[in-house]
Amino acid sequence: MFGRKRKASEFDTPYTCTAAITKGAPETKLSMLVMGLGSFVHGQRIKGLLYLAAEAAYIVFMIMTGLHCLYMLGSLGTVEQQEYWDEAQQVYLYTQGDQSITILLYGVATVFLTLLMVYIWRGSLKSAYKAECLAKQGKHLNTFMEDLKSLLDENLQKLLMTPPLFFIFALTVLPLAFMICMAFTNYSLIDNHLVLFDWVGLDNFKTLFDSSSVLGSTFWSVLIWTIVWAFFATFSNYICGMILSLIINRKETKAKGFWRFCFVLSCAVPMFVSLLIMRTMLQPEGAVNVLLRNIGLIAPDASLPFFTDPTWARVTVIVINIWVGVPYTLLQLTGVLQNIPAELYEAAKVDGANAFQTFFKITLPYMLYVTTPYLISTFTGNVNNFNVIYLLSGGDPVTNLSSTAGSTDLLVTWLYKLTVDKQYYNVGAVIGILTFVILAIGALFTYRNSKSYKEEGGF
Amino acid sequence: MSHKTTKKVKNIAVHCLLAVLAFIWVFPILWVVLTSFRAEKGSYVSTFLPQSYTFDNYIKLFTDTSLLNFPQMFMNTLIIAIFSCILSAFYVLSASYCLSRLKFKLRKPYMNMAMILGLFPSFMSMIAVYFILKAVGLTEGSLIRVALILCYSGGAALGFQISKGFFDTIPKEIDEAALIDGCTRWRIFTRITIPLSKPIIIYTILTSFMGPWLDFIFAKVICRANADQYTVAIGLWKMLEKEYIDGWYTSFAAGAVLISIPIAILFLCLQRFYVDGLSGAVKG
Numbered sequence: 001m002f003g004r005k006r007k008a009s010e011f012d013t014p015y016t017c018t019a020a021i022t023k024g025a026p027e028t029k030l031s032m033l034v035m036g037l038g039s040f041v042h043g044q045r046i047k048g049l050l051y052l053a054a055e056a057a058y059i060v061f062m063i064m065t066g067l068h069c070l071y072m073l074g075s076l077g078t079v080e081q082q083e084y085w086d087e088a089q090q091v092y093l094y095t096q097g098d099q100s101i102t103i104l105l106y107g108v109a110t111v112f113l114t115l116l117m118v119y120i121w122r123g124s125l126k127s128a129y130k131a132e133c134l135a136k137q138g139k140h141l142n143t144f145m146e147d148l149k150s151l152l153d154e155n156l157q158k159l160l161m162t163p164p165l166f167f168i169f170a171l172t173v174l175p176l177a178f179m180i181c182m183a184f185t186n187y188s189l190i191d192n193h194l195v196l197f198d199w200v201g202l203d204n205f206k207t208l209f210d211s212s213s214v215l216g217s218t219f220w221s222v223l224i225w226t227i228v229w230a231f232f233a234t235f236s237n238y239i240c241g242m243i244l245s246l247i248i249n250r251k252e253t254k255a256k257g258f259w260r261f262c263f264v265l266s267c268a269v270p271m272f273v274s275l276l277i278m279r280t281m282l283q284p285e286g287a288v289n290v291l292l293r294n295i296g297l298i299a300p301d302a303s304l305p306f307f308t309d310p311t312w313a314r315v316t317v318i319v320i321n322i323w324v325g326v327p328y329t330l331l332q333l334t335g336v337l338q339n340i341p342a343e344l345y346e347a348a349k350v351d352g353a354n355a356f357q358t359f360f361k362i363t364l365p366y367m368l369y370v371t372t373p374y375l376i377s378t379f380t381g382n383v384n385n386f387n388v389i390y391l392l393s394g395g396d397p398v399t400n401l402s403s404t405a406g407s408t409d410l411l412v413t414w415l416y417k418l419t420v421d422k423q424y425y426n427v428g429a430v431i432g433i434l435t436f437v438i439l440a441i442g443a444l445f446t447y448r449n450s451k452s453y454k455e456e457g458g459f
Numbered sequence: 460m461s462h463k464t465t466k467k468v469k470n471i472a473v474h475c476l477l478a479v480l481a482f483i484w485v486f487p488i489l490w491v492v493l494t495s496f497r498a499e500k501g502s503y504v505s506t507f508l509p510q511s512y513t514f515d516n517y518i519k520l521f522t523d524t525s526l527l528n529f530p531q532m533f534m535n536t537l538i539i540a541i542f543s544c545i546l547s548a549f550y551v552l553s554a555s556y557c558l559s560r561l562k563f564k565l566r567k568p569y570m571n572m573a574m575i576l577g578l579f580p581s582f583m584s585m586i587a588v589y590f591i592l593k594a595v596g597l598t599e600g601s602l603i604r605v606a607l608i609l610c611y612s613g614g615a616a617l618g619f620q621i622s623k624g625f626f627d628t629i630p631k632e633i634d635e636a637a638l639i640d641g642c643t644r645w646r647i648f649t650r651i652t653i654p655l656s657k658p659i660i661i662y663t664i665l666t667s668f669m670g671p672w673l674d675f676i677f678a679k680v681i682c683r684a685n686a687d688q689y690t691v692a693i694g695l696w697k698m699l700e701k702e703y704i705d706g707w708y709t710s711f712a713a714g715a716v717l718i719s720i721p722i723a724i725l726f727l728c729l730q731r732f733y734v735d736g737l738s739g740a741v742k743g
Binding site: 101102105106149152153154156157159160161163164165167168170171172173174175176178179182244247248250252253254259262263264265266267268269270271272273274276277278279280281283285286287290291294323326327380384386411412415416419420425428429432435436439440443 | 466470473474476477480481483484485487488490491502503504505506507549550553554556557561563565566569574575576577578579580581582583584585586587588590591594609610612613614615616617643644645646648669672673675676680692695696699708711712715718719722723726727
C-alpha cells in the first residue's frame, strides 16, 4: 500500500485533465470541442493542427462507417443471405447478407479506436492547459521542433514504446477482446450459427458448468485431468531435474561436462521434432514395440497400448514429458544449486546427517524458497502445454464417442479441437476464459507475495 | 567393508546410473539419425535398426517437390525468420530499455499487462488473429508471409524479462555521467547501452530467429490450404499424416535431422543464457 501511494505522487503534474476542465481559460475549455485549439492559440500551431486533424479524421470515420459498426454491434446482423434468379444472366445469384463475425470484429475495432481517441482527447486538453499555464507565467513554450527533439530525450519512451505497443494491441489485445466477446454469443456449428449469430449472455457458461450436459461433463473431466497433469508434470520434472543435477554436480562425479552435454543434446533438438519422433516410436507398430518383441519381452504379435488405453496414455504423456523437460530443468537449476551456501552442508555433515536428510532438510527447502516464481511459471506453462499433448497423443484415446475430448486432452488442446476442428467457437472462447481465470487466481496471489516481485517493486 | 570401498562402490553405481540415463536421453536422437539413412521403404518396419543405409532420403527431400516442396518451405521459413527476428529484436530491446532505464507513468501498468496477457492460452486468440489478418487482406498468396512475420514479431515486446534483467545489470552511473555531459537519452541508448549489450542482442535475435522454425500452430491456421506458403514445421507434420507417412517417413527423419543441426548449434551456444535467465541477471 505504502509503495503505491508514494509512486502515485512520483508522476503527479499540475496539468491534469480535470484541472483543464475546471480551471482552464475559455480557449482551453473550448479545446474539449475543438481539439488543439488551446495549443494553437498559444503558438503551438502544428501541434494544434495535428490534434484537429486527428479529431476530423475520427469524426469522418465515425460518420462513414464507425457509427454503423457500433449500431450493428447490438444485433450482430439480422439479414440472411438470399438466393434469387437473375433473368439477364440466367443464373442464381446471392444477395449480400449480414456476416455477424465481421460485424463483431469491426464493432470491437471501433470501440478500440474510440478509446484511443479518448486518450488523444485527454492529451490535447492537458497540453492546452499546460500551454495556457506556461504562457501565463511567461515561461518558454516548446516549439514543434523541440517537441520532436524531446522524443529522443526525455520522452524517449514514447518513441520506443509506440511501435511495440501498437502491435501488441493489434495482434494480442484486440484478438483477445474479440475472442472474449465470442464467449457471449452462439457463434457455433451447433444449430448452424456460423454466419448469423446473436448475443446469448451467460448461456455458454451455464452449459459448461451444468454437469448433466455432454459439454458440461466433458469440461469437468478435462479440467480435473488438466490439474492432475500440470501437478505431476511440474513436480516430476522439478524433482527429477534436481536429483539429476545433484548427481552430476557431486564432487566425485567424473566428466561432468560430458554428462551434461548428453542431456542437453535432447533439448537442443526442436521440441516438435522430438515429440513427433516419440509419437512414432510409441505407436503399436513403432520402434519401441518392435524392440520389445525382438528382445522377447512381449509376444511377437502383441503391442503395449501406449496411446490406445486411457490410463497408459496418461502415464505415457507424463513420462515423455519428463524426458522432454528434465534437460531444461537441469540447465536452469544447476546455477541455483551451486549458490546454496556450502556452510549449510558442512554443518549437516558435522551433525552426521545422511544424504536423504541433507536433501530434504537443506536442498529442497532452499530450492523451493528460491525457485517459487519459476515453479509457478512452469505450472502455468504446463496447464497451457499444448505441444506435448497435441503432438504426442493428440488427446487420444477417445473413450466416450459423444464427447468432443479424449482422455489426455487438456483444456487448451480441447479448446483447439473445439475451435479449429469442430467450429464451436463460443465454447472454445469460454474455455479460454476459464483457463485464464484458473491461472490468474493462482498466479496473481503467489506472484505478488514472491520475493522477486517485491524486489522489482522497489525500483 | 571399509569406508573407502563403500565410497568406491557408490561412485561406480552413480556412474552406471548416469550412463543408463544418458543412454535413454540420447537414444531417440540416435535412432532418428539412423532412420534418416534407412534404405528400407515404408513407415513402420519389423526390425528395430535399419538393415542397409542410403543417402536417398536426403536427396528425395530436395528433389521430389511434386507433393511436398521442401526447398520452398525451407526458403519460406528462412525469409519469415529473418524479418521477424529483426523486428522482434527491435521491439524487445526498446521495450526492455524503457522499462529498465526510463521512469514513466505506464511502466508498471505495462509490466502488469504483460503478466496478465501471459496467462491467456497463447493461441486462444489465434482464430481472431486470423479474422483480423483476413480483414486487412493479408491471408492470400505471398502476403501470408507478411502475416506470419507480423504474428511472430507482434507480441515480442511482451517477453522483455530477460533483456530487462540484463539492462538492469549495466551500472546506472554510466547513463548519469553521459546525461551530465549533455548526451540525449537516444544517444545513450544507441551509443552506450546497445554496444554494451551485445550478448543479449545476439540472444534476442537468435531466439526469435528460431521461433518460425519451431512453431506450427499459427502457421497451420494462417496458411490453411496454401501449400506454397507452408513453413518447414507444417511440412514435417504433413509428412506424418496418413496419406504421406508411407512414402515420406524416412524423409521426415532426414528433414528432422537437417532442421535440428542448426537449431542444436544455436541452442548449445545460447544455453548459458537459459541458466542465467532464471537468476534474473545475465552477466555479459
